[in-house]
Amino acid sequence: MAFPFSISGTVKQSGRPARLRASGVSPLILGAAILAGTALSSVVSIPAALAQQAPSALVPAALSSAQVVRATLPNGLRVVIVPNRLAPVVTTEINYLVGSAEAPEGFPGTAHALEHMMFRGSTGLDKDQLAAVGTRLGGSYNADTTEDVTQYFYTAQAQDLPVLLKIEALRMKGLTLSEADWSKERGAIEQEVSRDLSSPAYLYLQQLQSILFAGTPYAHDALGTRPSFEKTDAAHLRAFYEKWYAPNNAVLVIVGDVNPVTALDQVREAFGAVPRKTLPERPKVAPVPPPAKTLSFPTDYPVGFATLAYPMPGRTADTFAVADILSDVLGSQRGALYDLVPQGKALFAGFEYAPKKEAGFGLALAAFPKGGDSAKALNDLRGILEKIRKDGVPAELVEAAKKREIAQLQFSANSVSGLAAQWSTALAFHNLDAPGDIVAAYQAVTPEAVNRLAAKLLDPAHAVTAVLTPEASGKPVAGKGFGGAESFASTPDKPVKLPDWAENALSHLEEPKPTPQPIVSTLPNGLKLIVWPSHVSHTIQLSGEIRQNAAMQEPEGKEGVEDLTEGLFSYGTATHDRLGFQKALDDIPAWESAGGSFSLQVLTPDFEKGVALLAENELHPAFPEKAFQIVRMQAAQGQAGLLVSPGFLFGQAIKTALLPAKDPELRHATPQSLMSISRDDVLKYYQAAWRPDLTTIVVTGDITPEKARTVVEQAFGGWKADGPKPVVDLPAVPLSKASRANVPDKSSVQDSVVLAETLGLTASHPDHFLLQLGNEVLGGGLFSSRLYRDLRVKTGYVYSVGSSFDWGRTRGSYNIEYGSDPDKVGKARVAALQDLKSMQTSPPTEDELSLAKASLLRSLPLRRASLSSIAAQYLGLEELGLPLDNTDRAAQVYYKATGAEVQAAFQKWIRPDDLAQIVKGPAPTW
DSSP states (O other), X not given: OOOSOXXXXXXXXXXXXXXXXXXXXXXXXOXXXXXXXXXXXXXXXXXXXXXXXXXXXXXXXXXXXXXXXXXXXXXXOEEEEEEOOSSSEEEEEEXXXXXXXXXXXXXXXXXXXXXXXXXXXXXXXXXXXXXXXXHHHTSEEEEEEOSSOEEEEEEEEGGXXXXXXXXXXXXXXXXXXXXXXHHHHHXXXXXXXXXXXXXXHHHHHHHHHXXXXXXXXXXXXXXXXXXXXXXXXXHHHHHHHHHHOSGGGEEXXXXXXXXXXXXXXXXXXXXXXXXXXXXXXXXXXXXXXXXXXXXXEEEOOSEEEEEEEEEEOOTTSTTHHHHHHHHHHHHOTTSTTGGGTTTTXXXXXXXXXXXXXXXXXXXXXXXXXXXXXXXXXXXXXXXXXXXXXXXXXXXXXXXXXXHHHHHHXXXXXXXXXXXXXXXXXXXXXXXXXXXXGGHHHHHHOOHHHHHHHHHHHSOGGGXXXXXXXXXXXXXXXXXXXXXXXXXXXXXXXXXXXXXXXXXXXXXXOOOXXXXXXXXXXXXXXXXXXXXXXXXXXXXXEEEEEEOOOHHHHSOTTOTTHHHHHHHHGGGOBSSSOXXXXXXXXXXXXXXXXXXSXXXXXXXXXXXXXXXXXXXXXXXXXXXXXXXXXXXXXXXXXXXXXXXXXXXXHHHHXXXXXXXXXXXXXXXXXXXXXXXXXXXXXXXXXXXXXXXXXXXXXXXXXXXXXXXXXXXXXXXXXXXXXXXXXXXXXXXXXXXXXXXXXXXXXXXXXXXXXXXXXXXXXXXXXTHHHHHHHHHIIIIITGGXXXXXXXXXXXXXXXXXXXXXXXXXXXXXXXXXEEEEOGGGHHHHHHHHHHHHHHHHHSOOOHHHHHHHHHHHHHHGGGGGSBHHHXXXXXXXXXXXXXXXXXXXXXXXXXHHOOHHHHHHHHHHHOOGGGOEEEEEESSOOO
């Protein structure tokens, strides 16, 4: 089961750490994903032999000063350039060392407001030009504001680095900041604030910070408040900008397939003329541990949460490494907190650490079912933490955590943007010279130091207790959860003339070049192996997928047997019990998950051992009877809450609108069906659904195809399939018809709307490429799309809107989604249908088509900017039954397509009058 809170600045995983928005908190992940047992990304460790080496020997070059070019320009801008040849991609991340902590008294959202205004244009690049350039780049761009640092990051093709640098330099020295632009942006940011601050989880974390950091700038959430934005004006924002946005208050990190020397010359050219400034004195942040306090928050979540929060050190504290190791031990699946789950005392339990720059907090959490005993969950948490405070933690878990933290650094190079984030965090938040500099601090941590800190920090006299109870709160909630992408750009409603430097760089669209293909082979037992060697780090990642479909394979009346089967893989194997297997992974060490989707992350020397353990778990799971009884009860309890949640009912309403009666996809588990399942049912399902001839394994990283084949065949070659292949493909469905449905959600003040229909083609039909290209014009291109322009910018009917296709082997569907006030749902629908029908009555304009092509074609290499995304791409194509060079085929269609061909595809396949409308909101809107 996944940790439903992610409260820290980074999520420890091999890819890019999770991005935080102004809140400093990422979304609360609840509902079906939790109850189905989604696994956390985790940390892998280094071999014990390596752990005895000097710190420098443990740190890959990409995370130390080796092969890294550094410079400080005369104006004070610090620059770090890290080569990474994973893909022809570059990420720029500029970190301004200012955040909400520096906001003027009474204006807590100033840094966040300025972050928004950085996308409203500057001298030499107005807001429409910036939006057009962003679309033509085809990359991803966004920003976040924390208490200490404001970050702006772009990922694009490496050849476009000069464009990215030019954008950031213009914004650094000449932001427009007009009152007219702020008046428009104020409305967007206030809607964002209303949405986020209406989330029970967000309110909890906001109030928690106000208690733990009372009397300091951290007490105010970085997001800001509607009252503070109402009294903010452009002059106020300009004063903040002039004080803090300066080259000598910024760190620029560049990571990717670039020549460092050339890149540094380009940085000097772009930023050299920006003048330095005299910076103001920074406020001090030194919170005093608060007295114990208890909070309660009603929610409409399907499960409840009992939490205990404690003050902890920040990233720059001398004890940070000790605190980080302590948090890892407390959150370990071999630890006492997590043991509440296999004991049947909690649906989930764990610990997470949220360090800011100068202070932080830790959060212990236990999930209980709707109607469950929150007091007992709290008592269980308190008892465990008090025992740890008095008696300490196991020394072996401290050593395992140290090796995991050090090994985590090894995986950073496997993602271009992830590596940029690691360097930014080290320099801007930790005040280090390189990410690898923290290795020595981790190595120096001792069990005694961890226990001393635990005795000090886990003091009940300073604990903030809170219970989030699943019940109808009756309070308006503007959105379920919080966070998500910022909404910055204004969409131009006419062709935009780009500056010459942008026009010269982006106007010409090069014919796509073929992507090198992986090495593919098939084992005698039918298992398909795909290998993509990449030597950017001394690590190897394995991702596997078994083609399964619970809707087709679960026996009638046994709905939920797949969920139970998946949930039991973490309970050991025929050789190792649960704790023994986790210890075996720590001893290699490696990170592993098993099930219908399975994975392994390990350092190169231990690949063979890691694969052997993965195969042991995947092919010989224990499925112990005691664990089965507990997992079944937990699943039934969780499902009882899920089935009455608005989110689940909304999803079911969409399916009902599109699918015929008794369609397999309409099936779902109930508490009754789950409790009727026996362990024998699980064993039978596993034996029927887990087959090598329906399995694909992708190996990426520091390995040769020959070695990968040898190791995988040794571990999985003896796996045999029994009987004929099961039917896993859903039957084709008829074309859906127009209908309307409303899902009541009295706790919401805003409607969530889906307009959807089934299609008469699938991803194997070549026309689907033309539809994807047209959708980039209509609604897939977000800020550059017609839907965004007409429903958000021109009319203000919606806050967010987009459209997309959903492709399967046997089915396809199309949908438009938007969020709207109830009285604007109908108007937004009319406008959306007008835009959709216009795609059928006339071709996209030349400018629209050119922009869509540039966006899609330039974005294709970005999908290969991490080893995880490469593996996901290949597994996705296998799932759809498409060739592995499908991306190249798409690129050729995009490049050659005409507006008339796009129009013809929309005429042939899209049926505007058949769109079903499904609304989740406070009251019917029709």
